[in-house]
Amino acid sequence: DGGITQSPKYLFRKEGQNVTLSCEQNLNHDAMYWYRQDPGQGLRLIYYSQIVNDFQKGDIAEGYSVSREKKESFPLTVTSAQKNPTAFYLCASSPPGLASGELFFGEGSRLTVL
Amino acid sequence: AQSVTQLDSQVPVFEEAPVELRCNYSSSVSVYLFWYVQYPNQGLQLLLKYLSGSTLVESINGFEAEFNKSQTSFHLRKPSVHISDTAEYFCAVSASGGSYIPTFGRGTSLIVHP
Numbered sequence: 734d735g736g737i738t739q740s741p742k743y744l745f746r747k748e749g750q751n752v753t754l755s756c757e758q759n760l761n762h763d764a765m766y767w768y769r770q771d772p773g774q775g776l777r778l779i780y781y782s783q784i785v786n787d788f789q790k791g792d793i794a795e796g797y798s799v800s801r802e803k804k805e806s807f808p809l810t811v812t813s814a815q816k817n818p819t820a821f822y823l824c825a826s827s828p829p830g831l832a833s834g835e836l837f838f839g840e841g842s843r844l845t846v847l
Numbered sequence: 848a849q850s851v852t853q854l855d856s857q858v859p860v861f862e863e864a865p866v867e868l869r870c871n872y873s874s875s876v877s878v879y880l881f882w883y884v885q886y887p888n889q890g891l892q893l894l895l896k897y898l899s900g901s902t903l904v905e906s907i908n909g910f911e912a913e914f915n916k917s918q919t920s921f922h923l924r925k926p927s928v929h930i931s932d933t934a935e936y937f938c939a940v941s942a943s944g945g946s947y948i949p950t951f952g953r954g955t956s957l958i959v960h961p
Contacts, residue, residue, distance in 0.1 A: 737890075766948070773856060775937065775953040776891075823890055827947075833879045833898050834941025834949040838890035 735760045737839035739824050744844050746818075752811045754842045756824035763829045765807040766836065769793060770821040779822075782807055811844060819846045849874035849940045853952035861960050862930055868923040868955045870912075870938035880921040881939040881949065882912055891937060897921065908932075933959045 737758045746752050756765065764783045768776040778791030782801040796815025801807055811818045821843050825836040854869040872878060879898050883891040895906040902914040912923045921938060935956050939949040 739890075768951075773953060775853075776951040778948065781948060821888075825891075833896070833943075834939070834947040835879075835881060835893060835896060836891075836949065838883075838892070840890045841888070843888070 737824055737826055737837060739822075739839035739842050742840065742842060744842060746844065746846050748846055749813045751813060752818070752844060754809045754811070754822055754824075754844070756807045756809065756839060757805055758807075758824075758826045758837075758839075759805060760826060760828065760837065761804070762826035762837070763804070764827045765801070766825045766827075767791075767797070767799065767807070767809045768823040768825065770823055770841075776823065779809065818844055820844060849878065849942050849950050851938050851940050851950055851952035853938050853955050855955050856953065857956045857958065859958045859960060860928055863927050865926050866924065866928050866932075866957065868936050868938075868957065870921045870923065870952060872919050872921065872938075872940040874919075874940060874942055877943040879941045879943055879947075879949075880912075880914060881941075882906075882910070882921070882923050883937045883939060883951075885935040885937065885954075887934075894923075894936070928957070928959050930959050930961060932957060 740755045766781040767779040780799040782788035798810045824839040852871045860866045881896045882894040884894045885891045895904045897914045905911045938952040941947045941949040
């Protein structure tokens with residue numbers, strides 16, 4: 734089945750360590766996104782990529798980095814510079830030609846920094 | 848830039864009662880509007896969307912929303928809720944003719960009591 738796979742679903746890390754969250758899609762979508770979700774704050778855009786080898790910062794990019802070397806993959810690294818990394822992270826994609834903003838989401842990765 | 852306000856952070860309701868989750872937006876251009884649903888520890892799923900045409904849109908599980916341009920609203924309604932409707936609901940807006948990257952509201956937690 735086509736979809737977006739995020740891994741790991743749960744991740745625990747010590748303060749000061751970098752962490753990479755995986756996002757893979759087999760939907761043949763061009764655009765991919767990373768959102769951060771905190772209770773009561775909705776979804777905030779971290780980074781997005783509309784084409785391979787290109788990506789842009791979202792509203793809260795500080796302390797995060799991404800790469801887009803393949804159409805199917807858009808990994809997110811939470812660096813030690815991120816001051817409050819504990820959150821639920823959501824990866825999403827949108828198909829070509831669907832110029833509306835409708836997104837397809839993965840199941841999310843919950844990161845807890847101890 | 849566009850913004851979304853979900854007026855209620857939490858809506859408790861008894862099973863089989865009607866419910867309305869409120870969403871207001873602001874934008875200087877035409878918009879596309881979405882409602883997403885999120886069950887605990889899962890990603891978001893599209894519930895319904897307004898792109899153009901009829902201002903009343905419906906989902907397959909009995910929810911409906913009406914686009915009201917004059918009041919800049921897109922409230923979500925269901926005439927009779929079930930326990931299984933308990934979830935977090937997010938309203939989102941994207942601007943037509945732009946990058947189409949949606950902006951999300953902070954979410955409304957619908958809690959259905961037996």
